[in-house]
Amino acid sequence: MLKIKNLKAGIAGKEILKGFNLEVNAGEVHAIMGPNGTGKSTLGNVLSGKEGYEISDGSALLNGVELLELAPEERAQLGLFLAFQYPVEIPGVSNANFLKASINEIRKSKGQNPISAPEFLKLLREKMELVEMQKDFISRSVNVGFSGGEKKRNEILQMAMLNPQLSILDETDSGLDIDALRIVANGVNKLRTPDNAFIIITHYQRLLDYIVPDFVHVMYDGRIVKSGDKSLALELEEKGYDWIKEEVEAL
Amino acid sequence: MSEQNQILEDLSSSDYKYGFVTNIEQEFAPKGLSEDIIRFISSKKEEPEWMLEWRLKAYKEWQKMEEPQWANVHFPKIDFQDIIYYAAPKQKKELNSLDEVDPELLKTFEKLGISIEEQKRLSGVAMDIVVDSVSVKTTFQKTLKEKGIIFCSMSDAIKNHSELVKKYIGTVVPIKDNYFAALNSAVFSDGSFCYIPKGVKCPMELSTYFRINAAGSGQFERTLLIVDEGGYASYLEGCTAPQRDENQLHAAVVEIIAMDDAEIKYSTVQNWYPGDKDGKGGVYNFVTKRGMCKGKNSKISWTQVETGSAITWKYPSCILAGDNSIGEFYSVAVTNHFQQADTGTKMIHIGKNSKSRIVSKGISIGKSQNTYRGLVKVHKKAENARNFSQCDSLLMGNRCGAHTFPYIEVDNRSAKVEHEATTSKISEDILFYCQQRGIDSEQAVAMIVNGFCKEVMDNLPMEFAVEARKLLNISLEGSVG
Numbered sequence: 218m219l220k221i222k223n224l225k226a227g228i229a230g231k232e233i234l235k236g237f238n239l240e241v242n243a244g245e246v247h248a249i250m251g252p253n254g255t256g257k258s259t260l261g262n263v264l265s266g267k268e269g270y271e272i273s274d275g276s277a278l279l280n281g282v283e284l285l286e287l288a289p290e291e292r293a294q295l296g297l298f299l300a301f302q303y304p305v306e307i308p309g310v311s312n313a314n315f316l317k318a319s320i321n322e323i324r325k326s327k328g329q330n331p332i333s334a335p336e337f338l339k340l341l342r343e344k345m346e347l348v349e350m351q352k353d354f355i356s357r358s359v360n361v362g363f364s365g366g367e368k369k370r371n372e373i374l375q376m377a378m379l380n381p382q383l384s385i386l387d388e389t390d391s392g393l394d395i396d397a398l399r400i401v402a403n404g405v406n407k408l409r410t411p412d413n414a415f416i417i418i419t420h421y422q423r424l425l426d427y428i429v430p431d432f433v434h435v436m437y438d439g440r441i442v443k444s445g446d447k448s449l450a451l452e453l454e455e456k457g458y459d460w461i462k463e464e465v466e467a468l
Numbered sequence: 469m470s471e472q473n474q475i476l477e478d479l480s481s482s483d484y485k486y487g488f489v490t491n492i493e494q495e496f497a498p499k500g501l502s503e504d505i506i507r508f509i510s511s512k513k514e515e516p517e518w519m520l521e522w523r524l525k526a527y528k529e530w531q532k533m534e535e536p537q538w539a540n541v542h543f544p545k546i547d548f549q550d551i552i553y554y555a556a557p558k559q560k561k562e563l564n565s566l567d568e569v570d571p572e573l574l575k576t577f578e579k580l581g582i583s584i585e586e587q588k589r590l591s592g593v594a595m596d597i598v599v600d601s602v603s604v605k606t607t608f609q610k611t612l613k614e615k616g617i618i619f620c621s622m623s624d625a626i627k628n629h630s631e632l633v634k635k636y637i638g639t640v641v642p643i644k645d646n647y648f649a650a651l652n653s654a655v656f657s658d659g660s661f662c663y664i665p666k667g668v669k670c671p672m673e674l675s676t677y678f679r680i681n682a683a684g685s686g687q688f689e690r691t692l693l694i695v696d697e698g699g700y701a702s703y704l705e706g707c708t709a710p711q712r713d714e715n716q717l718h719a720a721v722v723e724i725i726a727m728d729d730a731e732i733k734y735s736t737v738q739n740w741y742p743g744d745k746d747g748k749g750g751v752y753n754f755v756t757k758r759g760m761c762k763g764k765n766s767k768i769s770w771t772q773v774e775t776g777s778a779i780t781w782k783y784p785s786c787i788l789a790g791d792n793s794i795g796e797f798y799s800v801a802v803t804n805h806f807q808q809a810d811t812g813t814k815m816i817h818i819g820k821n822s823k824s825r826i827v828s829k830g831i832s833i834g835k836s837q838n839t840y841r842g843l844v845k846v847h848k849k850a851e852n853a854r855n856f857s858q859c860d861s862l863l864m865g866n867r868c869g870a871h872t873f874p875y876i877e878v879d880n881r882s883a884k885v886e887h888e889a890t891t892s893k894i895s896e897d898i899l900f901y902c903q904q905r906g907i908d909s910e911q912a913v914a915m916i917v918n919g920f921c922k923e924v925m926d927n928l929p930m931e932f933a934v935e936a937r938k939l940l941n942i943s944l945e946g947s948v949g
């Protein structure tokens with residue numbers, strides 16, 4: 218589904234992704250871990266087309282389509298979803314309006330008609346239940362005045378509404394209390410199908426107790442330096458990153 | 469080409485179907501302003517003597533006044549002797565079909581969803597079958613007549629309802645009120661007059677008429693609306709279609725008066741030419757709009773959507789003289805490119821229990837400057853006066869500016885005056901967030917702006933609101949990228 222090859226990208230003259238490779242197939246969950254500042258969020262931003270990055274090499278194909286050449290909204294319309302590490306607030310735009318606009322733009326790109334109001338409300342109710350969102354949420358402005366945990370849950374709600382092919386969750390677990398963590402993980406698990414895939418960026422093994430990944434990758438200095446199954450996450454939790462850094466530097 | 473020839477050239481390409489007399493040269497006053505010019509205007513319009521006297525008095529006052537410098541707008545000095553103060557109503561050059569119309573203009577019409585018939589009318593295409601407008605106009609006038617409502621041009625009112633005009637003109641905006649009001653009083657060209665008799669609720673928006681008669685009221689427009697006891701009127705001014713006009717200076721005066729238990733709703737969409745994206749050209753719009761809640765329990769509500777003009781200087785205000793009277797001001801002002809807007813309101817509380825509400829939404833884009841200036845004044849006698857003001861600014865990019873100047877003067881201790889203000893910004897991060905959800909940045913901006921303005925837009929009469937919303941989106945075009 219996703220093929221990233223030798224991706225090199227930087228910002229403000231500084232190279233951050235230094236030949237990143239990753240292949241994700243339908244039905245898989247990949248976890249990416251790694252020390253602060255190694256380029257995990259940068260990867261999500263570059264894949265989804267945030268402005269300001271210089272891409273010097275490599276490619277990223279989603280179902281055979283080169284993402285790096287598309288506008289950010291086109292990538293989203295193709296089914297790429299990024300759950301932001303720091304979701305922004307959009308004053309004056311209600312969650313309902315925002316979600317409807319989003320769904321309709323994606324439908325439009327596929328030549329489909331806008332969603333009907335009853336259909337939309339039904340879907341919204343169902344998905345709000347999934348992430349245990351309060352009712353007044355519908356009319357509130359996107360993320361405005363939301364607590365940190367509510368913002369993260371809102372990202373999952375949006376993901377559930379849009380039903381993307383490939384979702385990148387950037388530290389969605391950070392700042393969540395135990396209940397919220399369970400809610401978020403539950404949400405993701407319920408959305409897993411053989412046709413979609415997830416990349417989960419996290420610092421904590423505990424999320425991976427709930428969402429069991431097929432692969433765990435360690436990212437360091439702009440690259441994946443080690444891959445394994447979920448036991449790798451346990452090992453990292455126990456030993457930290459120093460041994461990996463040493464391994465890399467020994468090369 | 470000499471100036472004389474130029475004038476003749478301009479004239480011959482115009483069309484005078486407004487029934488003016490044949491001597492072409494006399495339809496045009498020479499440039500500049502003097503007593504003679506004012507006499508000329510008044511006689512051309514066949515005005516009664518008192519009207520002329522009034523104009524001359526205004527002219528004398530104007531000469532003693534100084535152009536105001538306090539607004540937060542900047543423009544080269546206006547040469548008032550370089551303006552033509554009287555020209556027979558301008559007719560656009562008549563075209564044979566829409567094919568001859570500027571394609572840019574047509575595109576805008578399309579975006580606004582304006583009907584073909586209306587497109588033709590607005591762009592001056594000859595229409596041989598005007599079934600629509602004619603029939604609408606006749607039924608409209610019949611209804612008004614049955615109700616005893618007077619609704620006509622100011623010129624007609626001065627001739628046919630002289631006593632009413634004489635009684636009310638200048639009572640809300642006195643001649644000496646300000647520099648531009650004085651100028652307008654001296655040289656005003658035309659405008660609308662409306663009188664709603666006691667107990668009559670005007671059953672339709674007083675707009676259909678206006679739109680049918682949209683052909684330029686000139687640059688010094690004068691409007692007077694009076695709603696008598698227990699009456700109601702909703703008046704729509706302006707047109708969402710782009711208004712191109714070579715007249716750089718517009719100085720209108722609008723006076724409205726509400727008697728006991730009367731209510732007036734006045735909605736404006738202002739879409740004059742704002743100048744190009746480099747800041748060249750564009751209309752200077754210096755307007756004095758004021759409502760007088762004269763009677764008890766009266767209510768005046770101003771709603772405005774301002775997207776046009778290079779410079780806007782405008783403060784629709786309410787004098788809340790009657791006990792329990794209510795004044796409202798709802799405003800959206802969008803500035804883009806090099807536009808400058810200094811707009812707001814004044815709420816003058818005199819009557820007991822008078823209430824006012826101000827909701828102002830300023831949107832600045834590009835290199836524009838958007839200023840809210842508001843005064844809430846509570847007089848000694850105004851027991852229990854209440855005001856609530858909400859002034860929100862939305863900025864796009866780093867080169868525009870938003871400014872808020874709320875002035876509050878309270879001389880009665882029982883008054884409650886509340887002011888809230890917010891400033892937000894459509895940042896790159898917000899746009900990227902929307903894009904990541906499949907919404908392109910232009911649509912994202914429109915969505916955010918529409919959300920931001922909703923409270924004001926909801927106040928517009930239905931038929932106007934749809935167009936105003938589209939207009940808003942058009943004025944945002946090119947704001948990202």
Ligand SMILES: Nc1ncnc2c1ncn2[C@@H]1O[C@H](COP(=O)(O)OP(=O)(O)OP(=O)(O)O)[C@@H](O)[C@H]1O
Nearest residue numbers: 228229231233251252253254255256257258259260
């Ligand atoms: N606009 C920018 N200008 C300069 N450097 C930047 C910019 N944005 C990111 N960086 C740098 O790029 C590097 C990678 O940042 P990134 O946010 O991708 O790290 P991360 O792996 O997500 O870290 P964390 O685990 O803390 O979220 C960091 O050193 C960061 O300081």
Ligand SMILES: [Mg+2]
Nearest residue numbers: 257258259302
């Ligand atoms: Mg990060």
